[in-house]
Amino acid sequence: MSDHAPSATSLSRWLYTTNHKDIGSMYLWFSLSMFILGGAFAMVIRAELFQPGMQLIDPNFYNQMTTLHGLVMIFGAIMPAFVGLANWLIPIMIGAPDMALPRMNNWSFWILPPAFLMLASTLFMEGGAPAFGWTAYAPLSTTYAPPSVTFFIFAVHILGVSSIMGSINIIATIMNMRAPGMTYMKMPMFVWTWLITAFLLVAVMPVLAGAVTMMLMDIHFNTSFFSAAGGGDPVLYQHIFWFFGHPEVYIIILPAFGVISEIIPTFSRKTLFGYSSMVYATASIAFMSFIVWAHHMYTVGMPVAGELFFMYATMLIAVPTGVKVFNWVSTMWRGALTFETPMLFAIGFLILFTIGGFSGLMLSIAPADFQYHDTYFVVAHFHYVMVAGAVFSITAAVYYWLPKMCGRMYNETMGKVNFWISFVGFNITFFPQHFVGLAGMPRRVPDYALQFADFNMMSSIGAFIYGMSQLLFMYNVIATVIAGKPVEENKTWEGASGLEWTIPTPAPYHTFEVPPDLTKEKIHATA
Amino acid sequence: MKILKNFSLILLTMFSTNLWAQNQVNMSGGFTDVGAEIYDLHMLILWICVAIGAIVFGIMFYSMMFHTKSRGHKPADFHESTSVEIIWTVIPFLILIGMAVPATSTLLEIYDNDNAEIDILVTGYQWKWKYEYLEGDSQNIEFYSNLSTPQSEIYNTTEKNENYLLEVDEPVVIPVNTKVRFLITANDVIHSWWVPEIGVKKDAIPGFINETWSKVNEEGIYRGQCTELCGAYHGFMPIEVHVVSQEEYALWKQAKQSQGD
Numbered sequence: 151m152s153d154h155a156p157s158a159t160s161l162s163r164w165l166y167t168t169n170h171k172d173i174g175s176m177y178l179w180f181s182l183s184m185f186i187l188g189g190a191f192a193m194v195i196r197a198e199l200f201q202p203g204m205q206l207i208d209p210n211f212y213n214q215m216t217t218l219h220g221l222v223m224i225f226g227a228i229m230p231a232f233v234g235l236a237n238w239l240i241p242i243m244i245g246a247p248d249m250a251l252p253r254m255n256n257w258s259f260w261i262l263p264p265a266f267l268m269l270a271s272t273l274f275m276e277g278g279a280p281a282f283g284w285t286a287y288a289p290l291s292t293t294y295a296p297p298s299v300t301f302f303i304f305a306v307h308i309l310g311v312s313s314i315m316g317s318i319n320i321i322a323t324i325m326n327m328r329a330p331g332m333t334y335m336k337m338p339m340f341v342w343t344w345l346i347t348a349f350l351l352v353a354v355m356p357v358l359a360g361a362v363t364m365m366l367m368d369i370h371f372n373t374s375f376f377s378a379a380g381g382g383d384p385v386l387y388q389h390i391f392w393f394f395g396h397p398e399v400y401i402i403i404l405p406a407f408g409v410i411s412e413i414i415p416t417f418s419r420k421t422l423f424g425y426s427s428m429v430y431a432t433a434s435i436a437f438m439s440f441i442v443w444a445h446h447m448y449t450v451g452m453p454v455a456g457e458l459f460f461m462y463a464t465m466l467i468a469v470p471t472g473v474k475v476f477n478w479v480s481t482m483w484r485g486a487l488t489f490e491t492p493m494l495f496a497i498g499f500l501i502l503f504t505i506g507g508f509s510g511l512m513l514s515i516a517p518a519d520f521q522y523h524d525t526y527f528v529v530a531h532f533h534y535v536m537v538a539g540a541v542f543s544i545t546a547a548v549y550y551w552l553p554k555m556c557g558r559m560y561n562e563t564m565g566k567v568n569f570w571i572s573f574v575g576f577n578i579t580f581f582p583q584h585f586v587g588l589a590g591m592p593r594r595v596p597d598y599a600l601q602f603a604d605f606n607m608m609s610s611i612g613a614f615i616y617g618m619s620q621l622l623f624m625y626n627v628i629a630t631v632i633a634g635k636p637v638e639e640n641k642t643w644e645g646a647s648g649l650e651w652t653i654p655t656p657a658p659y660h661t662f663e664v665p666p667d668l669t670k671e672k673i674h675a676t677a
Numbered sequence: 678m679k680i681l682k683n684f685s686l687i688l689l690t691m692f693s694t695n696l697w698a699q700n701q702v703n704m705s706g707g708f709t710d711v712g713a714e715i716y717d718l719h720m721l722i723l724w725i726c727v728a729i730g731a732i733v734f735g736i737m738f739y740s741m742m743f744h745t746k747s748r749g750h751k752p753a754d755f756h757e758s759t760s761v762e763i764i765w766t767v768i769p770f771l772i773l774i775g776m777a778v779p780a781t782s783t784l785l786e787i788y789d790n791d792n793a794e795i796d797i798l799v800t801g802y803q804w805k806w807k808y809e810y811l812e813g814d815s816q817n818i819e820f821y822s823n824l825s826t827p828q829s830e831i832y833n834t835t836e837k838n839e840n841y842l843l844e845v846d847e848p849v850v851i852p853v854n855t856k857v858r859f860l861i862t863a864n865d866v867i868h869s870w871w872v873p874e875i876g877v878k879k880d881a882i883p884g885f886i887n888e889t890w891s892k893v894n895e896e897g898i899y900r901g902q903c904t905e906l907c908g909a910y911h912g913f914m915p916i917e918v919h920v921v922s923q924e925e926y927a928l929w930k931q932a933k934q935s936q937g938d
């Protein structure tokens with residue numbers, strides 16, 4: 151640790167810290183632990199599905215596993231990982247000394263662990279953990295829910311508060327604390343994507359809070375928002391939930407786009423192609439995410455006009471997303487490519503995310519979706535964009551910025567092995583799920599017909615392989631932080647550009663106490 | 678050890694054509710006109726995606742092969758081109774319009790619930806289906822349809838039969854080549870009534886009555902499942918539709934009605 155840093159072993163340092171790097175690191179470690187927990191739930195699911203018939207767990211516990219797997223992965227692993235990266239990187243990318251609201255920053259992290267402790271504790275309650283899926287469709291999640299649903303609602307409230315505070319902090323930092331000369335159109339793509347993501351979060355987290363509060367009222371205060379018997383409407387819940395839920399998936403993927411837009415240029419030794427079109431594409435994806443929510447609900451019996459509107463709007467999202475993919479490929483085109491671990495994960499992202507985009511386009515076609523909806527085809531689709539999209543990009547980001555963060559180099563061979571096992575394991579797991587989905591296997595079932603047996607066994611084996619490779623990742627990261635080869639150069643990667651590579655390695659506890667003057671610098675694509 | 682054995686088995690089967698022959702890997706073409714249209718639409722979009730993927734990945738792999746530092750390739754300097762950006766915004770847009778046209782016409786057909794000859798009210802319960810043939814004045818036929826797979830098969834004490842989890846005690850029977858309208862609702866939580874081969878899926882929602890229809894071209898037994906998470910036994914409430922000739926249907930109805938008296 152460099153100067154001014156309090157002792158790493160003192161508890162009060164971590165409890166009271168307002169330092170963006172400390173808080174960023176805590177978010178990342180927290181995310182890693184949740185990733186392992188959510189992964190363990192996934193292993194239980196895949197072990198039960200290894201063969202037809204009920205072997206290990208009962209159907210109710212199976213539903214608890216799928217519910218908690220979804221919640222923990224989305225709210226515990228992926229979102230905190232990106233917030234951690236934002237905390238670490240945004241100030242050192244825009245030349246700011248810290249986040250704009252450091253005390254609130256501490257608070258937004260420290261309410262997370264209790265929220266997840268509470269969520270995990272539902273597993274030991276009478277009636278078991280929530281078993282209604284992460285989407286919590288009423289009335290299964292209200293009238294027919296286990297008593298632990300109240301704790302689920304409270305946990306979601308806390309997560310929402312944490313996300314909203316985190317996003318306000320990010321918006322305030324980016325808007326007010328850029329170094330002189332760091333104009334909006336010179337900001338790194340990662341900063342841009344996070345700015346847009348933060349606005350999405352501020353807009354939709356209150357909507358989720360509203361939805362779960364209405365659940366709470368239905369359960370405890372005899373209202374009938376979602377109960378048809380009392381004049382309510384179960385479909386209303388789905389509209390509200392997906393009005394949050396669809397922007398939420400872009401909240402998860404936009405920072406991933408940002409990470410990839412940093413890594414691909416570095417290892418292509420070329421400037422990002424079409425910087426401004428990337429910014430506009432991100433903004434238009436964010437805007438459109440608000441007007442497509444009901445494509446999750448094609449089968450609820452919407453009028454045909456509504457069905458058509460949501461179908462056309464959803465299909466349109468393919469345009470800006472396509473622009474992003476084309477821009478990344480053009481960035482690689484005629485570059486001088488090298489394939490270090492972060493680049494491998496970025497290329498893995500590019501290929502698999504595009505496949506997930508294709509299945510997304512197929513799902514957007516309403517009449518075809520009548521066959522895809524709620525089958526394993528959907529499960530395959532969203533794991534292509536969530537795992538190969540978000541998780542691969544987080545892994546790439548960790549390998550890419552880890553030397554800067556801790557001043558030590560990870561083991562490159564182990565990193566590459568990590569990539570190849572992840573890539574192969576991932577595809578063995580999820581590619582066959584397209585087939586069983588099309589052949590007629592519904593999602594969220596603990597047992598299945600014999601015709602799906604072979605592909606499910608394959609899927610389970612792939613999942614165990616993928617799970618193992620994550621332990622390798624964890625080992626590689628911890629070994630690097632403790633005993634990796636020290637690195638000295640400010641710039642770890644030959645082709646890297648950006649302010650974070652101008653500060654010493656490891657990044658000192660305080661950086662940019664005096665803002666750098668960038669008014670004459672040529673930075674990023676618009677220079 | 679069993680896992681190890683299974684693993685080698687999987688590796689073996691993965692590379693043999695057997696696996697692909699035995700296992701359905703695609704949507705079923707369907708035994709209704711609408712189902713066939715949905716299948717064609719699905720294949721059209723799949724092939725468009727494959728073509729776009731081949732081009733994009735082809736360019737990318739070419740770049741990964743030849744534009745590498747190890748081959749001594751010097752990085753080029755370009756990073757912007759408005760005309761290229763316009764081209765790859767406009768072309769995908771046109772492709773999307775090409776997809777939207779057939780999608781719209783198929784959707785309109787699915788929503789055309791008029792002129793059905795038979796109306797069946799389908800109600801979802803935790804965890805079974807109830808069918809009610811709405812006949813106007815005369816006595817309605819109504820019955821529940823439960824999973825008939827024995828617990829011993831589910832808990833692995835006896836061998837599983839070929840229709841494991843897809844069989845019921847009393848199937849819903851409809852005549853061939855007849856437009857049948859299904860009115861779908863639920864009594865407790867949300868369920869979803871799905872029979873892939875006759876091209877029908879619609880959510881069963883308490884307080885709502887959804888409509889959908891099917892006109893099956895071929896006699897046979899078609900199987901489906903509930904597709905909306907509805908509680909612990911969501912995976913154990915299958916659907917079995919028997920499509921029979923007009924004569925057989927009339928006989929079945931008669932027998933059913935006399936049973937009810």
